[in-house]
Amino acid sequence: MAAPINNTLMSLITQSKLTGPNYEDWHCNIMLLLKAEGLNSVLTEESPTIPSTDMDGTEDIAEFTAEQLKERVDIFKSYHQRDSKTQLYILNSIDKSIVEFVKGISSAGDMMAKIKELYSQQDTHIEYKLVDKIHSLKLEPETPVLDHVMKIQNLFEQLEGLGSEKFSLKYKRNIIFKSLPGSFSPFIFNFNMNKLDVQLTELGNILQEVKRAIKKERQKCTSPR
Incomplete structure (x- = not known):
């Protein structure tokens, strides 16, 4: 039964896209959609890292077993898949004139923060x-x-x-x-x-x-x- 609800919410935010003055209504709608999709937590999560052999400050891959490494990679992939999906929902819910302001932002959380900075003060x-x-x-x-x-x-x-x-x-x-x-x-x-x-x-x-x-x-x- 989840799909019809999500489709209804998606239709709501695409028909009432963020234009600026409607920020509060838009924010409420997009958060309802993300929560229904189980994606709202990605907005506040820190991006996980994968252990590396490079001397760049990341964890040493040699310290992990194959199973632990696989688990870390799976967590990394899951986060970025959810983050990418969330970004698509956000981009589909905002007016084209606003898309320009969030281009190049690498995470959904930063996208939402930028939009809030631009429009919540209204x-x-x-x-x-x-x-x-x-x-x-x-x-x-x-x-x-x-x-x-x-x-x-x-x-x-x-x-x-x-x-x-x-x-x-x-x-x-x-x-x-x-x-x-x-x-x-x-x-x-x-x-x-x-x-x-x-x-x-x-x-x-x-x-x-x-x-x-x-x-x-x-x-x-x-x-x-």
């Missing part, structure tokens, strides 16, 4: 943009408050999904309060004074009612007497 840029968006978002006059709250909640989920710290509910509520116009100030003051504790969806519903009340009060004040 998460930092994405994270910065999300933080900036969260802190600069303001409630638009015609936007339902619940939609606004859910948008901020979604941005926090994206940020936390990048491996960022988990933000407290209180902090998220304060960010939402900061994004509201001054007309919500009395409600925010009372909310904090009474130390209320509600989830963001419930808060969105409450704020929606507050907005209706504010609108009704304004209409009452501006209507002719």
Whole structure:
């Protein structure tokens, strides 16, 4: 049953090749494939050596029996076969423009390290943009408050999904309060004074009612007497 699973994973990574911005998704997919193929360990293994007769710092072949030498050769061949297969999977899963950056790299582990060096830092840029968006978002006059709250909640989920710290509910509520116009100030003051504790969806519903009340009060004040 392993083959269909592996074929599905291989299809997934070849259809969604690494282009740069999708590094995290690509890394997850390629690691799933390598694990399914029993190849993920080759990324962290050191290349085994074969005893040699040359005076080059390697082990002396004379110190090994024929059986021990055969075992070492088999380990050497197995490692390089697995490493070569892993390199092929990696090369088939990345865009042609990226292949140029890993050409000439001799091991799958070094290939993955190079790709990580090139593209994992993009998460930092994405994270910065999300933080900036969260802190600069303001409630638009015609936007339902619940939609606004859910948008901020979604941005926090994206940020936390990048491996960022988990933000407290209180902090998220304060960010939402900061994004509201001054007309919500009395409600925010009372909310904090009474130390209320509600989830963001419930808060969105409450704020929606507050907005209706504010609108009704304004209409009452501006209507002719």
